[in-house]
Amino acid sequence: MQTATLLGVLLAALFSLLIVLWQYFYKAKKRGRLNWVLAFLRFISIFGVLLILLNPKISNVSFQLEKQNLLLLIDDSQSIKSGGASEQIMTLNEQILEDEALAERFILRKFAFGSDLRTSDSLSFSEEVSDISGALSSADNIFGRDKTLAILISDGNQTVGKAYEYMGNDLSFPVYSLVVGDTTRYADLRINQVNINKYAFLKNRFPVELFVTLQGNEAVDSRLRIRMDGKIVYSTGIRLTPQENSKKISTTLEAAEVGLRMIGISVDSIPGERNTLNNKRRIPIEVIDEKTRVGLISNVLHPDLGALTKAIESNDQRSVSLLRP
Template sequence: MQIETLLYIILSGIIALLVALFQYNVKGKNKSNWLFAFLRFISVFTLLLLLVNPKFEKISFYTEKPNLIIAVDNSSSIAHLQQTENVSELVSTLKENKNLLDKFNLNFFSFGKDLQASDSLSFKEQETNIDKAFSEFSQIYKNTTSPIILLSDGNQTYGNDYVYSAEKVNQPIYPIILGDTVKYTDLKLQQLNVNKYAFLKNNFPVEAIVAYNGNSSVTSKFVVTSGVSTVYSENISFSKEDNSKILNFTLPANRVGVQSYKAQILPLDSEKNTINNYKNFAVEVIDQKTNVAIVSDLIHPDLGAFKKSIETNEQRSVSILSPKEYLSQKNDFQLVILYQPNNTFKSVFEDLQQNNANKLVVLGTKTDYSFVNKNTTDYKHDITSQTEDYQASLNTNYTTFIIDDLDFESFPPLQSAFGKATFSIPVETILNKKIGSIETEDPLLLSFETNGRREVLLLGEDIWRWRAQSFLNNKSFNNFDTFIGKLVQYLASNKRKNRLNIDYESFYQGSSNRVIKAQFFNKNYEFDAKESLNIILKNKTTEEITTLPFILKGNHYQVDISHLPAGEYSFTVKATSENISESGAFQILEYYIEQQFLNANVSKLEQVAEKTNGTSYFVAKTETLIDDLLKDERYATIQKSSKNIVPLIDFKFFLGLLILSLAIEWFLRKYKGLI
């Protein structure tokens, strides 16, 4: 307590005493005056103390037990390795151990593709991402003592190497190894690399990596079939030293559409696991290709970013040309991207205008805006010598085609000339300009259609930074490349806009990201968010019919079909309020990634334990694990204290004392007839 506050308290006591003595003459033997003076002193002194409101330190003590995290692999590989009973018994043992409950706060998690705070286990997850579980633990239990018991076979099917992410958790990890550690003779189709698209009457390449685990020399046959026909076969020999083969071959693309294949290495008689001997794959054969020209007379990283994004779709190829080179090859291209045009583009603009051709125009700091304004009639841009950085904000009301939010607000700004673009025709904004935290109504990316021609306009350069940021956000370029691909698809097609548009893949691989999207428009071609859409799916083999509703998500509807088994499906999407429908077909390829493993990945789990100062155990050594945790001095219960500064006014006792003293004084005075 400060000296100044102490002086105020002493002064308050003196003032209260003087007031009490002044109001009641305590001379003589009248005991009532002494009582009244005492009550008045208490009342005044308490009131003054509350006004001074001194502050006191309040120290409280409490104990904090360490956390014990039990993370259980809930993927189907645990069931495949016949470990479900062991896991369930082990979880029950940990949950019911009184010594563990006394020493730790037990927290149970299960994981497959995602981490769940639950001890409910189904062992039906189709992906295992241990890396993601470790990354989330590093955030949840940061700056705490929280050792982790990891119940897993160590076989990860998705994510980065979890051995390195385990170190970032900054907690000891105790893997309990699930699964057989005995090495069996096994042939495995390790990897199959094939393009998603092929062109009619061409041969498309296939690469297969086949591995062998065993000590003796064996011979098998690698076969690729399409239906009942064998389209490729090759005899392969393996030994203990020569235990892997890379096969490269080509297959013919003779029919348009989705062609399904099965690649397999014929199993040995002694093999225990034959599921990992084959993989199904499909190729969509098309009879046309979109050639895109990027016309520019300057060198910029954006050119490479556009080329890489567009060419991720095998149906498209990109050439980067100068205006002069483009004019000499113009008949070879179906779409043109004009990058920061200037007066050297004059003949290119005239040719595109004469042919009423679609185009994507990028304007930036090196654009000749005077030239652009003279050679376009649809828009004009202010001419200034200043530049500005613009961030992007997604227009969720854009309805020309489906745009997913790539977290544009996390992307670095694009650089462009300062000023506004004015339009003489209606346009649809995809992205708005955002300066700092201020969102404007000026478009950064937009599209429009006029006289049967489509155009997309990007008012900024350095879009290569967006592609890089998208990779940092998602560990993949796919989302950004899909975004650019949709712009190209919109420009490469002049198909009339339908009131019901469906966005789906011809075939789906794996069990995740199986989504069908749809947009529905009213008679004015405005997006209708009130419509109810349903999809009717028919399995062509079993003829089973499934009806699912679409859900509204932003500016489109979508339905998740991840639960559907592998097979060929036809579907019809119907609007309930109007007689409008669209149909299509797709194929789900059969692939059980979680059943590709024959053994637990002991070496990886042991590395995790070693790098995090933990210890690995087998299921039979559970009691040893419990004893080690109980004896480990790193996990002692800690007594902590917290110090709070509490003002006197927070003590309700003093307020009660003030009211009580005033009340007693009033009743006594009333009783004695002094009031």
């Protein structure tokens, strides 16, 4: 309540009291218990009317201390174990969770990640892939609107996902990294992205687009192969350098058989490459046998009908019938 409003309420109470005293005690010839009752009722009525005219607003402000979220994001991939950092991570995990000063200031939330982010009380270091960028994005989607800090414990060797080094501006909270284990960045060739339709028509050619990237300091030569149901249908050599470390490859494949076909894409490993899991991708595509029948209605035979029929039937999914009206 503001000072001016409070002063107005006090003056209204004083004014009501003065009127009651003047009417029921100063002017009254007789003073008894009834005067007190009537004086009280008159005071309430006058004071109430004045309060309605003043219309004071009463607000209540309360403060509550909310702790920030402290996210503990732990790499649970096999590279941690092979790099001899599993014991180091377990020690860091215990130290952070048992720290009383952190517990007083933050709400500690523990997560493990490999291919995806998950809550976990135990660590197995058995995940085949490590997606650091995916873990950070998932945490941001969940806690991005709250006051949050994150501690990332990892060896930094990501096998799938986006380049997490450049995600700082995309996240809603700061991330503090604790690097453990073997942090050496080995040469790595990977298939980053594959664009392919889910469906294709029989005897048609469908496009396949993919990107191959290199992580390393030396130029490398490799070979890309595309298989359909185990049979090689496309093969090409690729060369990548530290300056041109990404290559886009586009081709078309023929849908020869109806049904669900499996497209396998692989790139040969390079010398010194440790992670070969990201050298392969398998994507299903369904081949559909579907035709559209087109009717040409004419009461005369005309040479243009033949040309039109030939143009329409150049697509195997179209068949033409000549009809008379």
